[in-house]
Amino acid sequence: MSEATAxxxxxxxxxxxxxxxxxxxxxxxxxxxLRDINLTVTRGERIVICGPSGSGxxxxxxxxxxxxxxxxxxxxxxxxPMTNDVKRIEQIRRNVGMVFQHFNLFPHLTxxxxxxxxxxxxQKKPRAEAEKSAMEYLERVQIxxxxxxxxxxxxxxxxxxxxxxxxxxxxxxxxxxxxxxxxLDPEMIKEVLDVMIELxxxxxxxxxxxxxxxxxxxxxxxxIFMDQGQIIEEAPPTEFFNNPRSxxxxxxxxxxxxx
Amino acid sequence: xxxxxxFRTQMIEAREAPDQSRGVLGWFRANLFNGPINSIVSIxxxxxxxxxxxxxxxxxxxxxxxxxxAREACTGEGACWVFIxxxxxxxxxxxxxxxxxxxxxxxxxxxxxLVAWLAVPRMPRKKWVALxxxxxxxxIAFFLLVGGSFGLEYVPTxxxxxxxxxLTIAVVGIVGSLPLGIILALGRRSKMPFVKGVCVIFIEFWxxxxxxxxxxxxxxxxxxFVPGELDFDKLLRALIGIMFFWSAYMAEVIRSGxxxxxxxxxxxxxxLGLSYWQRMGLIILPQALKLVIxxxxxxxxxxxxxxxxxxxxxxxxxxxxxxxGLTDSNxxxxxxxxxxxxxxxxxxxxxxxSRYSQYIERxxxxxxxx
Numbered sequence: 134m135s136e137a138t139a140x141x142x143x144x145x146x147x148x149x150x151x152x153x154x155x156x157x158x159x160x161x162x163x164x165x166x167l168r169d170i171n172l173t174v175t176r177g178e179r180i181v182i183c184g185p186s187g188s189g190x191x192x193x194x195x196x197x198x199x200x201x202x203x204x205x206x207x208x209x210x211x212x213x214p215m216t217n218d219v220k221r222i223e224q225i226r227r228n229v230g231m232v233f234q235h236f237n238l239f240p241h242l243t244x245x246x247x248x249x250x251x252x253x254x255x256q257k258k259p260r261a262e263a264e265k266s267a268m269e270y271l272e273r274v275q276i277x278x279x280x281x282x283x284x285x286x287x288x289x290x291x292x293x294x295x296x297x298x299x300x301x302x303x304x305x306x307x308x309x310x311x312x313x314x315x316x317l318d319p320e321m322i323k324e325v326l327d328v329m330i331e332l333x334x335x336x337x338x339x340x341x342x343x344x345x346x347x348x349x350x351x352x353x354x355x356x357i358f359m360d361q362g363q364i365i366e367e368a369p370p371t372e373f374f375n376n377p378r379s380x381x382x383x384x385x386x387x388x389x390x391x392x
Numbered sequence: 393x394x395x396x397x398x399f400r401t402q403m404i405e406a407r408e409a410p411d412q413s414r415g416v417l418g419w420f421r422a423n424l425f426n427g428p429i430n431s432i433v434s435i436x437x438x439x440x441x442x443x444x445x446x447x448x449x450x451x452x453x454x455x456x457x458x459x460x461x462a463r464e465a466c467t468g469e470g471a472c473w474v475f476i477x478x479x480x481x482x483x484x485x486x487x488x489x490x491x492x493x494x495x496x497x498x499x500x501x502x503x504x505x506l507v508a509w510l511a512v513p514r515m516p517r518k519k520w521v522a523l524x525x526x527x528x529x530x531x532i533a534f535f536l537l538v539g540g541s542f543g544l545e546y547v548p549t550x551x552x553x554x555x556x557x558x559l560t561i562a563v564v565g566i567v568g569s570l571p572l573g574i575i576l577a578l579g580r581r582s583k584m585p586f587v588k589g590v591c592v593i594f595i596e597f598w599x600x601x602x603x604x605x606x607x608x609x610x611x612x613x614x615x616x617f618v619p620g621e622l623d624f625d626k627l628l629r630a631l632i633g634i635m636f637f638w639s640a641y642m643a644e645v646i647r648s649g650x651x652x653x654x655x656x657x658x659x660x661x662x663x664l665g666l667s668y669w670q671r672m673g674l675i676i677l678p679q680a681l682k683l684v685i686x687x688x689x690x691x692x693x694x695x696x697x698x699x700x701x702x703x704x705x706x707x708x709x710x711x712x713x714x715x716x717g718l719t720d721s722n723x724x725x726x727x728x729x730x731x732x733x734x735x736x737x738x739x740x741x742x743x744x745x746s747r748y749s750q751y752i753e754r755x756x757x758x759x760x761x762x
Contacts, residue, residue: 357525
């Protein structure tokens with residue numbers, strides 16, 4: 134416990150790696166979903182994770198904020214080692230923003246309230262201050278004019294941009310994106326990707342599970358290819374797309390780029 | 393090829409719907425007389441209703457006796473409501489001493505004001521009023537109704553009765569069973585095996601016994617097991633039994649609402665760093681409770697009506713006090729009036745709850761329509 138309080142007071146590892154995943158293993162019952170994952174993400178790094186469905190890519194990033202529990206190996210986020218202690222998990226989650234495939238906005242709250250909720254209840258900010266910073270982020274994702282509407286009144290693209298603003302309101306050190314554009318109509322994908330690209334240029338540490346290879350080429354520092362719960366290949370985008378080494382990567386790329 | 397394609401230069405303006413589909417006539421045409429079979433059915437039903445409703449109205453209103461104080465006033469062909477008006481005080485207060493009835497008046501007037509305050513959306517300071525209603529009001533009500541302190545005469549609960557007792561049981565049951573049901577529903581979905589086990593056993597036990605059995609156990613069996621000096625009030629035992637019984641039903645209604653909320657909502661809350669109770673209180677429960685308003689109010693209504701079962705353990709609620717009035721030798725033979733009146737009172741309360749719930753549902757829904 135003393136260790137936990139020490140990490141809290143000394144602004145943990147401000148120059149160490151952002152995320153360190155070491156020999157991570159996870160099973161669903163007897164099914165081995167994640168097999169010996171090793172991954173180090175440095176500060177400001179932008180990583181795109183791709184792979185066929187069921188390859189464990191979502192499961193892996195969901196382990197980083199403990200939406201999934203792992204059985205073996207270690208995860209250290211911003212210098213804080215992940216344990217099963219609720220306080221520790223909540224401490225890590227405050228530093229890790231997440232954007233979901235299905236947005237998961239709170240439908241009974243307005244856009245503004247969605248963005249203020251955790252500021253008020255987790256960060257204990259006064260309402261006025263929370264609303265001010267929420268409006269700043271809504272401005273940045275260009276949706277401030279919809280602040281008083283309910284999520285159900287917005288389009289998918291607008292909802293996803295609100296979800297990004299909601300996560301940013303907590304001023305996270307890392308952002309996790311779990312297939313953020315997969316549930317969107319084609320004409321709305323761009324508005325979400327634009328926000329993500331802008332965020333990447335501002336130096337946010339990002340892990341994106343996505344099939345948007347254009348996005349990977351533009352912003353990623355590294356592309357990770359996963360299959361059957363393992364990291365098969367990991368390379369800078371130019372190398373990954375022009376010169377994939379593994380057969381499975383080649384097959385995957387030919388399937389998603391080949392039409 | 394160009395002859396096959398369509399090319400429009402002017403857009404078609406929106407036109408009004410045809411006359412026949414609008415207005416009162418349009419409604420009758422569309423709903424009652426759209427075709428020969430429907431028209432025949434409509435006419436038969438209207439005639440049947442007239443045959444049934446008219447005699448009742450004749451009995452209850454037109455030929456009825458309204459004014460008077462004694463049986464001698466009952467001269468007409470129809471109902472004699474003098475029976476109700478003559479016994480009205482006892483129907484409302486039961487055997488509560490006449491000199492102390494102002495205390496009952498104050499409690500229920502205050503309750504009516506508080507409920508109205510909370511029910512009308514425009515009223516300000518809802519939080520404080522709710523806190524007052526749930527914390528301060530029960531204490532005031534307890535000291536006023538029971539008495540025995542502050543120079544107020546002590547009124548034992550066996551003297552309580554009539555509408556006042558019915559409302560007391562219903563209000564305590566409703567206010568107690570809802571939060572208890574929420575806790576049980578959350579507990580039943582808990583990942584902690586002990587918490588889950590206790591909640592499942594509690595719910596299944598109370599759902600598995602008839603309310604009459606619960607009341608019998610509370611009034612007859614409990615005193616056999618509990619040592620004499622711990623003997624607490626019969627009404628209190630009935631209240632606890634009713635509360636536990638209905639909280640089990642409430643828990644299952646609320647659990648169905650919890651299950652309808654997607655996993656993503658909880659995960660979004662987790663990802664934002666909200667604690668379990670914050671996620672439940674701010675995200676999951678507001679949505680789940682809204683979904684199951686019809687079920688919750690259904691349970692409230694059932695609870696309200698079943699308060700009359702306390703008559704089997706010797707408590708005189710509204711229905712029991714009216715029944716007791718029927719055995720008064722001055723008023724033999726007025727049971728129809730008595731039961732119709734009791735039904736009307738119960739109906740007014742239940743129907744109000746139903747209407748209010750529909751209103752709340754509509755109000756809470758507006759935010760989500762596109």
